[in-house]
Amino acid sequence: MEKTINITLKVWKQRNPKSQGAFETYTLNNISIDSSFLEMLDILNEQLINEGKEPVVFDHDCREGICGMCSLFINGRPHGPDDDVTTCQLHMRKFHDGETITVEPWRSAAFPVIRDLMVDRNAFDKIIQAGGYVSVNTGGVPDANAIPIPKDKADAAMDAASCIGCGACVAACKNGSAMLFVSAKVSQLALLPQGRIETAKRAKAMIAKMDELGFGNCTNTGACEAECPKNVSISNIARLNREFLFAKLKD
Amino acid sequence: MWLFKSSIGKKLIMSISGIFLILFLTFHMGMNVTAIFSEEAYNGICELLGVNWYAIVGTLVLASGFLVHVIFAFLLTLQNRKARGNKRYVHSKAPAGVEFASQNMLVLGLIVCMGLLLHFAQFWYNMQFAELIGNHSNNLIGSPSDGAAFIKHWFSIPWVCAAYLVWFAALWFHLTHGFWSALQTLGWNNAIWINRLKCISNIFATVIFGGFASVVIVFYFKSLV
Structure with a gap:
């Protein structure tokens, strides 16, 4: 049987480079531990769109760890808690049921935030x-x-x-x-x-x-x-x- | 000029001035350890480092090397904080394998500076500086060139000993990172040498710490008996 977890997400939301930005909290239920972190964000965005809310903006492209598009500072570490993988290769099995996951954009003066989790x-x-x-x-x-x-x-x-x-x-x-x-x-x-x-x-x-x-x-x-x-x-x-x-x- | 403008140039200045200070520390540690074995020999060195042109020029070169190291430390730290940006991570942890010292070099350096102030007030001010202003007569503790008397006096006081040991500990941390980091900046490093250099760093920092600390501890216990 497939195992699922319920999680709380604390995601950085920022309308444009000049706006202040703040964390927004979302809850997600029944996330398969076999799904990747980005698939989990896709599920979140689908849920937000169905509710008529703005989806979370994040960078991604190849989703196989070779293009360098995905970023995300997850729970205090770039590309999340797993070692030697990109965010797209990170799986939800690295998190436990009921966990609050903090997701921030790269923070550096040379990488200004474009919107939400996407940086330039x-x-x-x-x-x-x-x-x-x-x-x-x-x-x-x-x-x-x-x-x-x-x-x-x-x-x-x-x-x-x-x-x-x-x-x-x-x-x-x-x-x-x-x-x-x-x-x-x-x-x-x-x-x-x-x-x-x-x-x-x-x-x-x-x-x-x-x-x-x-x-x-x-x-x-x-x-x-x-x-x-x-x-x-x-x-x-x-x-x-x-x-x-x-x-x-x-x- | 690239030395002052480029990031690697400024780091080169930190590296060279750091290595220069490391050499001085090695000399100072050797000189101190002499005091454990022979107070006369130690006083001989003190006399040599009193007021003569070699010692004064040496002191000035040392002081300028030290100032360069401190000024560039602040300059680089300010630039680095600016590069980090105004927004900080709310949730951030140092990754495994990152030395504590490497992330706190400025703070450790400041502790070293504070120790240095205490040390100047207790030793240098009463020794080389006293001679420099023409005071060759005995003060409360001893003659300006009687270094051993100063050691015996200050290291019989428990809080002074504790302060010096804290100072040396901060120096130990600073050196464990600084030594190999200086060589990495010079470009002397690769996948094999990095572990060797880190190991040499730790051994060197411990020898320096041990040398300095042993003088404090030995003279403290000597003062008890």
Whole structure:
């Protein structure tokens, strides 16, 4: 038999970026523990629409943990109480019957709230536009053995590339720092021969943009790494520091 | 200039000034421990660090390093609070694996500063500063270069000992994070070294704490007998 739970939701409601915003409380009954957190929010919204009320606005897209659209600060943790998953992969079995679940948007000066639980993460796109690419035309897919790459480098680049840019690192950081995101984006290219060439330029440009957009300064607390749904390591931050400092010292 | 403008530049300043202060602490701890073994040797060092140009220049360099560390700490903290935004999470918990010290470096630093004020009033003011203003004669506790007399006097008072131990404990927390964090900022870190550096941090902070605390404890018990 399918198990269901009754829950109370405390959800942040905010009409627009300028309005004050406040928590609103909803009760939901008979939620299957097999449903995902976002499916639960869908049920809530359907219930609200049927009652003639405004639904709760939240970001979501692929719902399989790879697009980086879903966010939500659930019960004091980005992407909720489960480890190494995004909100869309979080299931209601992680909550117990009668629990009150607090749902807040990412809170950071660089991520202003658009409405309710949806925040503007354009700042990340601007950082990528500043240098998070390889600027030569790479043509078709080259033969896998054409450029030999050590296995450990390939693995580290792949691990850095697993960053989906969801912003949980900024949301978790007490300083609102985007260093984990930027370091992952710099590392995934710096570790591979094609991206290596522009590393110095890229690190300088992306850090300059990150500072300009009002993200905080990293103090190495490691909260980002602990909350990252993709387990991106702060050793990437050390690599970014290294690349940036060497680049500046060479100037 | 990038050193003062960029986030990593400012962190580099924190890192370098921090490492400089760590080196000074190591020297100061070594000098204190000398007092346990030989009060004459300790007074020898005190005499060396009285009023002469090397000691005064050294003190000024140290003070400026300290000021840089404090000024940038406040500058960075203010920026970080602004970046965090005005709205705070109502429900938030530190994730597992995040050190207590790492989230409270400014508070720990302030405790260290307060301890430093007490320490200046009790030791430095009566020693190097007294000589600096030309007072070479004995005051209530002893001659300005008789460091051992000051140690014996202050560490016979229980509340002074307790205050110093609290001070050293705050320093221990500050160092457990500060040591490896400084190296991470310099870029010396990877998936393997992070655990080694954290381990070295803990050992180093404990050695510093142990060295300083042992002097307080030894002289307190010596004052009882």
